[in-house]
Amino acid sequence: MPIQSVTERLPPHRPSRFVHLLPYAAVLIPMMLLGAGAELSWLQVWRDARSDLQRAAEGGADYGNRILSGYALAAGRINELLRGLSDAEIHAREAELHGDLAKMVAEVPQGIASHVMDRDGVPLLSATLFPVPRNETVVADRDFFLALKAADAPDVHISAVHVGHFEGRPFFAVSRRRQNTGNGLPRGSFDGIVNLSVEPATLADGMRRVLGDEAVIGLVRADGAVLVHTNNDGGNDGGPPARLPADSPILGAMQGDGFAIETRSPFTGDAQIIAARQLPGFPIYALASRSRDSIIQQWWSGLLPHLALGLPMTLALLLLSLRVRRDQQRLTADNSGLTSALLESEAWLRRVQRIGRVGGFEIDLPTGVNRRSPEYMALQGMAAEPRTEQHDDWVARLHPEDRERAQAAFLYAIESPGTTTTYAQEYRIVTPEGGIRWTAARAEIERDAKGRALRMVGAHLDITALKQTEQALAESEARFRQIAETIDEIFYVAEPSTGRMRYVSPAWARITGHPATAPQNAAEAWLAAVHPEDRERVRAARREGPYDIEYRMLRADGGERRLHDRAFAVPDPMSGAAARVTGVARDVTEERQATEIQALLAAEVDHRAKNVLAVVQSVIRLTRAATVPDFAAAIEGRVAALARAHSLLARGRWIGSELNRMVEEELAAHDVGDRFRTSGPMVVLIADAVQPMSMVLHELATNAAKYGALSARDGRIDIDWVLLPGGKLRLTWSESGGPVVSEPPTGRGFGSTLIEATVAGQLKGEFERDWSRFGLRAIITIDVTMLQPYVAAPQPLGVPHAAPHAVPRNTGMRGRRILLAEDETLIALELRDIIEELGCELVGPARTPDEAFALIAQAGRLDAAVLDVNLGGRQIFPVAEKLRQRGVPMVFTTGYSNLPSEQTQGAPVLRKPLARGELVAALTALLAPATAEG
Incomplete structure (x- = not known):
């Protein structure tokens, strides 16, 4: 059977409204009943309170009436006891009458004292005092004495509360006139009073015992004077008589026989319900009062049991009704096919289907x-x-x-x-x-x-x-892996929370030589491969978060690579915390090496440039000529030869130059055309030999152009070279067709000196020449170390620390022996001239550190030394250390801009090209102490 929609299968159904209202009814009805019961209880409590107070007031009035009536009767009996006795007779019989009176008072309930006063208020007789004080008016000002002395005196008078003159305690008096006395006064005349004192506290105790203490019972005169109440045992604790305020509503209500009102208590001051009843035959009211709070408390006392039972039952009824409603709703929904729920579910489902x-x-x-x-x-x-x-x-x-x-x-x-x-x-x-x-x-x-x-x-x-999305993700992942697996950098993804590597690209294995490891072990393997001196720094950087650091990594084969590692955090889109760290570690070993090489190359270029300038300076200073044009031509030729040598070195990347190219370049500068021939094997001179060889060839070519074969139209030059056993090079320069040479030249010019010094010094060879009638034949032998692939071993900078040198004790500049170490021939010749002009004796020059050591060993006394820092690619500092050990002061010359201070040890350093005065000043300063001592 096909599935139908809810609306098709189920008729409309509306749940009963009663079911929805059932919980409210379960709460409201019991609460209304409780409220109605509480209201009825409230009214009943107040009705009962008023009724109880009225009964208490009636009981108080009855009790007070009996007590006061008894006191009045007792006063009458005392009158009978004293009937016919005059004041004098009473004085005479005081002892007897005192005893009789005391017995009578003892029979009166709650009485404390009785006194008989004469017409002036002087005591005649007392039940408690014997003898009574004479000649003292003690009650003439009391209200009971004044009231009974008046013409309209009542038969019995109830006084306000007073403090007794004799006992010193609060009391109120029940008094009557003395009648039938023996003083002989006319009938009806005032002849004193009989007084019974009542203690309010004692009366209050009796009232509490008889009437109970649920209500406060008091006796108040019609004029508002309070006689007694059961709240504080006697009213005012011995102070002035307590009295109701003149505006008290109680006074207004006393006009009737009985009443019940709600007002402030005259006894406690709080809100009270007060009922009153007049004592029969007395202008006194019995008041019964209860505080409003006690009545409300009584109401609560009666209500709480109902609440204790009703509220839990109401709650239980609510829970039961909720369950009934739930069951009823479930039953209704089941019976109606869950119409509402299914309608809502169907609408929700269709909406979800449409959205999803x-x-x-x-x-x-x-x-x-x-x-x-x-x-x-x-x-x-x-x-x-x-x-x-x-x-x-x-x-x-x-x-x-x-x-x-x-x-x-x-x-x-x-x-x-x-x-x-x-x-x-x-x-x-x-x-x-x-x-x-x-x-x-x-x-x-x-x-x-x-x-x-x-x-x-x-x-x-x-x-x-x-x-x-899956296709795009797959393509993105494929692109990512293609990039990550082909780039030269190590790409990695790590989890900061666990410290584990989620991915490490294959470049890790290519750069470090370590095999790829599982992601859970990659972080440990990475740190293990970090150089021990850098490991803690790398660990701290990873711990602190994103980082950009450079450190060394040890390859599996023991080699060392330098990595530039830069990582950044990828935040979690929900929490914002770093979900993972992505980084790229780049191998910067060659880059750093290139930087270092570049720095070294810059220093070397600086050195060579200054060295060339020094050579040019020496060329200028050493060149001699008869005329200015000849001097300029000589300088120009030699400087051009230096320039050609440096061009050849630049083309050879400062490694060296081919000999045949050097010969061709030099002869081409003299425009000889095809008047020369070269022959010999391929020979490459090292970089340090290119400049001196160029200068030698230049001097030979210049001499040939001026005086030899090239000065004649048909002159030629043949240049041949061969490699001798042992690796030395022999070059033969042969001129022909030039002017006929009748005899060899007798003098030696600067060019000849330069050739001989250069070959012997910088080329470590020998120079021979032979003059025939056809022209010059020169043979130059060059040491094997001047040829490629021979490369001198580099010498490290730095020498052991030595103690400060001592200054030799010599006198004067003349005769001082100066060691010179300089591998550039022209510079060496110039420095030689400066030293000899100072009158010093030259030792050297040494063109290598080995030659310098040999001269030190052979020379004997040395007073100072002038040392070129770089001799043939080797450092001079070991030689300097040897000189320091012998106490020889020295001055360094160099083309480098900076030298380590630990190498120079405070010795003067002169930068090439040297000014003539600089060397003179330096040597003078070195030798001045010795001169001064001499």
Whole structure:
């Protein structure tokens, strides 16, 4: 049976309103009952309080009436005791009468004293005092004496509260006039009083015992004077008589026989309910009062048990009603087919299907009828409305490349009989517009007892965006891996929380030679490969977060590489914390080496440039000529020869130059055309030999142009060179066709001197010449070390520290022996002239450190030394150390801009090219102490 929508299957249903109101009723009804009960209890408590107070007031009035009436009767009996006795007789019989009076007072309940006063208020007799004070008026000003002395005196008078003159305690008096005295006064005349004193505290105790203490009972005169009340045992603690305020509502209410009002208590001052009853025959009222708080407390006392029972029962009833409502709602929903819930669920489901691009379907497998939801049809690119289709309609929409596979999977799932109850696959469909969409199908299959498939209910999910994302992600990952695996830098991804490497590119193995390790071990392997001196710094940098550091890494083969490692944090989009650290470690070994080489090269260029300038300076100073044009031509030729030598070195990358090219360059400068011939094997001179050889060839060519073969039109020059056994080079310079030489030249010019000194010094060779009638024949032998591939071993900078040199004790500049170490011939010749002009004796020059050591060993006394820092590519500092050990002061000459101070040890350093005065000043300063001592 096809699935119908909720609205089709279920009639509209509205849950009973009573079910919704049941919890409210479960709370409101009991609470209303409790409230009504509380209200009734409230009214009843107040009614009971008023009734109880009225009864208490009546009891107080009855009790007070009995007490006061008893006191009045006792006063009458005392009158009878004294009937017919005059004041004098009473005085005479005071002892007897005192005893009788004391007995009578003892019989009166709650009485404390009794006194008989004469007409002037002087005591005649007392039940408590014997003898009574005479000649003292003690009560003439009391209210009871004044009231009974008046013409309209009452039969019995109840006084206000006073403090007794004799006992010193509070009391109020019940008094009557003395009657039938023996003083002989007319009948009806005032002849004193009989007085019984009542202690309020004692009376209050009696009232509490008889009437209880639920209410405060008091006796108040009609004029507001308070006689007694049970609240504080006697009113005012011995002070002035207590009295109701004139505006007290109690005074106004005393006009009637009885009343009950709510006002402030005259005894306690708090809000009270007060009831009153007049004592019969007395202008006195009995007041009964209870505080409002005590009545409310009584109300609460009666209400709390009901609340203690009612509130839990109400709560239980609420919980029960909630459960009943829940059960009723569930029952109603079950009985009505869960109409509301299903309607909401269906609407929610359709909304989710629409938003999530999920379509539902149901297939009646025996008939092949397919029921499609609106969302399903929308996913197929059709109108979003429910539709009934056949299986072939679905097959027709399948992508041709997926059709066979998708249909086979469907048929396999519904195979009958069978046990499969689930169906799931992914495939592409083609929409009517020709668009392609990816679909994920999921369904459940219902089968009968025999395993026959009856119905399939499922959903289609549009996963086109997911597939596109997966494809883009795969392409991105492929590009990432392609880049990461081909770049020269080590790319890595690490987790800060665990310290583990999630990815390390293959460049790790290429750069470090260490094999790739599992991600969980990569971080430890990385740190283990870091140079021990840098390891802790790298560990600290990783611990602190993003970093940019450079450190050394040890290769697996023991080599050392330098890495520039830069890492940055990738934050988590949700928390903002660093989720991972991504970094690139670049091998900067060659870069740093190139930088160091560049710095060394710059220093070397600086040195060579200054050295060349020094050579040019020496050329200028040493050149001699008869005329200025000749001097200029000589200088120009020699400087040009130096320039050609440096051009050849530059073309040879400062490694060296071919000999044949040097010869051709030099002869080409003299425009000899084809009047020369060269012959010899390929020979490359080292860089240090190129300049001196160029100068030698220049001097030979210049001499030939001026005086030899090249000065004649038919003159020629043959230059031949051969390699001798042992590796030395022999070059033969032969001139012919020039002026006839009758005899060898007798003098030696600067050029000859330069050639001989250069060959012997810088080229470490020998120079021979032979003059024949045809011209000059010169033979130059060059040491093997001047030829490639011979390379002198570099000498390290730095020498052991030596103690400061001692200054030799010599006198004067003349005769001082100066050691000169300089490998540039022209500079050596110039320095020789300067030293000899100072009158000093030259030792040297030494062109290598070995020659310098030999001269030191052979020379004997040395007073100073002038040392070129670089001799043939080797450092002079070991020689300097030897001189320091002998106490010989020295001055260094160099083309380098900077020298380590630990090497020079404070000795003067002169920069090339030297000014003549600089060397003179330096030598003078070195030798001046010795001169002064001499």
